[in-house]
Amino acid sequence: SSAERMRIDTTGNVGIGTTGPGATLEVQAANVPLGGSTAYGNLNVRSTDSVAIDKGGSITLSGNRDNGQLVFGAIVGRKQTATTNASDGYLGFWTNNAGTVGEKMRITDTGNVGIGTTSPATTLSVSGSGYFTSGLGVGLLNTSAGTLQTSGAATIGANLSVPDGS
Numbered sequence: 001s002s003a004e005r006m007r008i009d010t011t012g013n014v015g016i017g018t019t020g021p022g023a024t025l026e027v028q029a030a031n032v033p034l035g036g037s038t039a040y041g042n043l044n045v046r047s048t049d050s051v052a053i054d055k056g057g058s059i060t061l062s063g064n065r066d067n068g069q070l071v072f073g074a075i076v077g078r079k080q081t082a083t084t085n086a087s088d089g090y091l092g093f094w095t096n097n098a099g100t101v102g103e104k105m106r107i108t109d110t111g112n113v114g115i116g117t118t119s120p121a122t123t124l125s126v127s128g129s130g131y132f133t134s135g136l137g138v139g140l141l142n143t144s145a146g147t148l149q150t151s152g153a154a155t156i157g158a159n160l161s162v163p164d165g166s
Helices: none
Strands: 006-008 014-016 025-027 058-065 068-079 089-097 100-107 113-115 124-126 136-138 148-150
Touching: 068 100
Parallel strands: 014 025, 113 124, 136 148
Antiparallel strands: 006 014, 058 068, 068 089, 089 100, 100 113
């Protein structure tokens, strides 16, 4: 049919699937169910690199600074292994620290989340210190502020300091 598929309006906004784009790029389409290895969703960012570990699509988020453009962060979807015909992938979140853009968080193919590590061995792996403004519950919800509570036994593998509260 001769239906309009894309529009560039007078402000330079590009609309795909819409005649009235409200942003620099707006894509409208019916929901595309995800699942399997060939369900591409409504927007597909694809790398043309050879099949190898750490290759895949990325979206960078950038802006201007005094001496030009600067990448502030990125979201990447990459192949997780070098194994031939493997479809395992990870989602990485990258940020700029002092001019170097690097990965700060990863979600693996199994759903493990790593903060400060690219190889999380458990559901949540944190490399570095943590700070909680409320309580921390292990096997419990609704902990009290400033407390560490567990629903079972606790094993302390190093020194434990308990202030007297005064």
